[in-house]
Amino acid sequence: MAKGQQAVNNTPGFILWSMRLAFVAIAVMTLLSGLLPLQTVPRNWAGPDLLFCLALAWSVRRPEYVPIWLLATVFLLADFILSRPPGLAAALILVACGNMQSRARPLHVAGFMTEWLRAAVLIVAVAVFYRTVLAILLVPTPPLGLHATQVIGTALAYPIVVMISALLFGIRMATPGELDNIGQRP
Amino acid sequence: MAKDKNTGTEYTAPLRRLLTAVFVLLLLAVFLVWRIDSPRVERLRAQITDRIVPNMDWAMAPVTGTVGLLRDFQSYQRLADQNQELRSELRQMRAWKEAALQLEQENARLLDLNNVQLDPRLTFITGVVLADSGSPYRQSVLFYIGERDGLVDGWATMDGIGLVGRIAGLAPNTARVLLLTDANSRVPATIQPSGQRALVSGDNTATPLVEFIENRDVVRPGDRVVSSGDGGIFPAGLLIGSLEGDRNGRLRVRLSADYERLKFLRVMRHYGTPTVSDSVGIIRDGIPLGEPENGERAASSE
Numbered sequence: 391m392a393k394g395q396q397a398v399n400n401t402p403g404f405i406l407w408s409m410r411l412a413f414v415a416i417a418v419m420t421l422l423s424g425l426l427p428l429q430t431v432p433r434n435w436a437g438p439d440l441l442f443c444l445a446l447a448w449s450v451r452r453p454e455y456v457p458i459w460l461l462a463t464v465f466l467l468a469d470f471i472l473s474r475p476p477g478l479a480a481a482l483i484l485v486a487c488g489n490m491q492s493r494a495r496p497l498h499v500a501g502f503m504t505e506w507l508r509a510a511v512l513i514v515a516v517a518v519f520y521r522t523v524l525a526i527l528l529v530p531t532p533p534l535g536l537h538a539t540q541v542i543g544t545a546l547a548y549p550i551v552v553m554i555s556a557l558l559f560g561i562r563m564a565t566p567g568e569l570d571n572i573g574q575r576p
Numbered sequence: 577m578a579k580d581k582n583t584g585t586e587y588t589a590p591l592r593r594l595l596t597a598v599f600v601l602l603l604l605a606v607f608l609v610w611r612i613d614s615p616r617v618e619r620l621r622a623q624i625t626d627r628i629v630p631n632m633d634w635a636m637a638p639v640t641g642t643v644g645l646l647r648d649f650q651s652y653q654r655l656a657d658q659n660q661e662l663r664s665e666l667r668q669m670r671a672w673k674e675a676a677l678q679l680e681q682e683n684a685r686l687l688d689l690n691n692v693q694l695d696p697r698l699t700f701i702t703g704v705v706l707a708d709s710g711s712p713y714r715q716s717v718l719f720y721i722g723e724r725d726g727l728v729d730g731w732a733t734m735d736g737i738g739l740v741g742r743i744a745g746l747a748p749n750t751a752r753v754l755l756l757t758d759a760n761s762r763v764p765a766t767i768q769p770s771g772q773r774a775l776v777s778g779d780n781t782a783t784p785l786v787e788f789i790e791n792r793d794v795v796r797p798g799d800r801v802v803s804s805g806d807g808g809i810f811p812a813g814l815l816i817g818s819l820e821g822d823r824n825g826r827l828r829v830r831l832s833a834d835y836e837r838l839k840f841l842r843v844m845r846h847y848g849t850p851t852v853s854d855s856v857g858i859i860r861d862g863i864p865l866g867e868p869e870n871g872e873r874a875a876s877s878e
Contacts, residue, residue, distance in 0.1 A: 422632055424710035426640050427717060430838045432757050432780050436712035458592065462599040466606065470624045472711040473752075476617060477607030481600045488596035492589060527611050530759065532713040533780055540712070 438543035626747030715758035738832030764806035
């Protein structure tokens with residue numbers, strides 16, 4: 391732990407910015423892999439929203455790698471590219487990630503199952519609010535069954551995304567001492 | 577919690593909350609602008625896609641190619657079965673080819689006899705599919721030809737055989753094709769041989785619904801569904817597919833276009849069907865030619 395703390399204490403701007411860049415790179419790769427013209431027949435299931443999972447997982451672990459302005463830009467771009475109503479999904483995801491960021495420390499104390507539960511609740515809440523707002527404004531909502539498979543898939547994919555980001559990028563829970571140092575960074 | 581632990585978050589937490597609120601409001605403003613002035617924002621969307629996606633083609637094309645190779649490799653394992661299938665299909669095709677040749681000759685003779693002029697303006701542009709919609713809720717593909725190549729919103733898009741969709745969303749280099757399977761797609765169609773008018777409306781499944789048929793008793797599964805040209809957006813007579821019933825007793829179209837492999841698509845140039853709007857041109861000696869027919873139709877609908 392001491393070693394990790396030291397490493398974070400010495401985190402130069404370089405690591406911070408390279409991790410932000412890594413987040414953008416993963417986001418672009420995820421979007422483009424979805425755009426590959428491999429699936430032009432409609433399916434009756436939808437894959438998980440990996441980008442949302444990743445944003446949640448990083449928000450609770452390393453909020454400084456996914457600042458709000460970066461999340462807003464990435465998800466607005468995702469809305470535009472994936473031909474969703476622009477802005478709405480991005481705004482809701484931003485609220486969810488902000489909630490995760492502000493609860494980083496209690497969630498760390500409570501353990502992973504609580505964190506997962508919270509992430510799942512946020513994922514479902516985002517979907518419910520998304521559908522509600524679209525319905526109120528008379529915009530056609532995505533088919534319920536298809537949307538449900540995506541929400542469940544996203545919630546189930548959360549631990550996997552957490553594991554992969556821990557293995558590949560070393561994104562782990564910051565200990566309370568580290569949080570302070572990062573929090574003071576402007 | 578110790579005091580010094582809170583000092584860090586005391587300033588950053590409210591600041592972060594404020595920032596989040598500001599960005600959320602900004603995003604919601606974008607959403608509201610989209611809701612109010614959708615065409616302009618959709619145009620912006622087309623331009624953003626136009627900037628980004630073609631530039632990423634270098635990264636996407638190899639992956640698409642590799643996945644294609646792997647899929648083909650999988651299909652090698654079923655080589656013997658496929659061979660059998662192809663042989664039987666080839667036998668059927670030979671029979672059809674013979675029939676088609678005879679019909680073609682007959683058709684040519686009849687056209688010659690009637691001195692028919694086919695519309696020379698119905699030509700097409702072929703484009704490569706660059707990307708799909710990237711979302712399971714939308715059925716569309718992105719094309720690597722656009723406004724620059726003279727495309728117009730609404731033009732019909734076909735693969736070699738059947739109708740695939742229509743252009744919805746144009747940017748200088750790219751165009752989005754709304755597929756017939758998308759939930760927003762509605763195409764007026766005629767069912768042959770009965771000549772019933774219907775609407776082919778997509779519902780995010782592989783087989784779009786056929787709705788608003790006047791008389792369901794005269795159509796049966798297997799009938800050909802072609803575009804009717806009503807509304808003047810599509811040319812008439814483009815093949816859409818064949819009719820089939822589903823488990824709930826609704827009618828659906830099995831699409832003729834091969835949606836599994838949308839790679840090259842052709843856009844039909846169509847400058848609108850000239851409609852007869854005034855009766856002056858067709859009145860001869862004071863007797864309108866269309867009148868008996870109108871009278872008959874009114875009688876039959878009553």
